Amino acid sequence: MDRFVFITNYSSNFEILYTGFKRDDRGFVCLPNPWDEIARKEDNKVEFYRRLLLYAIPDSGEHFHFIVYGRLLEWISVSLPRVLKDTYKHATVVCYFGDLINKHDMDFEVVKKECDYICTFDKGDAKKYDIAFCQEPYSGFDMSYVESVYDICFIGRAKDRLNKIINLFEYFEKNKLKCDFYIFDVPPDELLYPEKICYNTYLDYKDVIRHIKSSKCVLEVMQGEAVSPSTRFAEALIYNKSLLTDCNSKEIKSVPNVFYFDEIEKIEIDELLREYNYTNNYWIDYFSIEKMIDRIIEIEKNKG
CATH class of the missing domain: 3.40.50.2000 (Glycogen Phosphorylase B;)
Incomplete structure (x- = not known):
């Protein structure tokens, strides 16, 4: 069985844009930011995040497709995809860039080596870096009426x-x-x-x-x-x-x-x-x- 899991740092807009991943047959994991108090006191941050992920998404033997938000690799470690593949028996890691790649402070070539696939919200970046385009979702809308003022x-x-x-x-x-x-x-x-x-x-x-x-x-x-x-x-x-x-x-x-x-x-x-x-x-x-x-x-x- 295939299971698609979105992994990112906490942000209120992700809670809405990607809320469609919050289903039992999928997965939505918001990791604390590295500067948050709970993470700041950890010496081995990669291991800390590995434990959090395993707690949130136990390895059930399914084929996990982890969609990792690009900014998370910048802020935690570009080795996170390798950690996921070492932790879960069947894991594919997709890095998703929701911002321009040159706005990230990390080596893109290293990201390419660590991830199975890379995709981006921007067609210009897709062509520039020879990667796939993928439309960013918007799945948590609120259709209640608000008067235009x-x-x-x-x-x-x-x-x-x-x-x-x-x-x-x-x-x-x-x-x-x-x-x-x-x-x-x-x-x-x-x-x-x-x-x-x-x-x-x-x-x-x-x-x-x-x-x-x-x-x-x-x-x-x-x-x-x-x-x-x-x-x-x-x-x-x-x-x-x-x-x-x-x-x-x-x-x-x-x-x-x-x-x-x-x-x-x-x-x-x-x-x-x-x-x-x-x-x-x-x-x-x-x-x-x-x-x-x-x-x-x-x-x-x-x-x-």
Whole structure:
């Protein structure tokens, strides 16, 4: 019997995006972060995490397909896949990158040697590193109604796009849109419009969803080298919101409530504020855990 288990560090958004793994015939393991008190006092952290995994997922003789989130290997050890294969009699280890690979502080060639398969959320990285693309799931949605009180929202880290985010904010303000902007990781000397933009204020992912559902339109601004849409794409489609994005990918262009821009001054405001009440069953299936598992099975067969 095959069993698919997702392993990551704790994060409130993973609890929602990957919640479809929380079934008896699957597995969802959130390991403590290395800097958490329970892990910090352990001298042999790899052995500590091995014991935690074995406690959470006993070796039952099944064929385990461990999907390990890439950031976990950076923060714990790139030897974790080998530990899994030494601990479980039948184990296949897939490393899944939910962020750009060059944003991780570890040797990618070592990761390739340690893991059986590697896949990524980004089609650009898939081509660049000759690895498989796998759509990131979004399986724990909350369809309760929330009234839209904002016209547009942006929630995300500044990364390499702060100037563009601020330029967009200024354009929306000029067009009298009611904005809900949360920008993280911004240096103190770069806080523009602090009376209107929330900076460096942590939001639990359930709060992120509440802000998205309270807006008519969601803004997605791509980081430098990314090609595939981010989680904002899934959120907009699941929650029937408009999405304004500078992601120029094929899957974006065929969706009626998704609007691509490459020049800020050419954004058509009226289009963004329309309400879209379409049947989103297609997208619920598209972002399902079942689709992710099917893709991983396909990757394993093609590489086998």
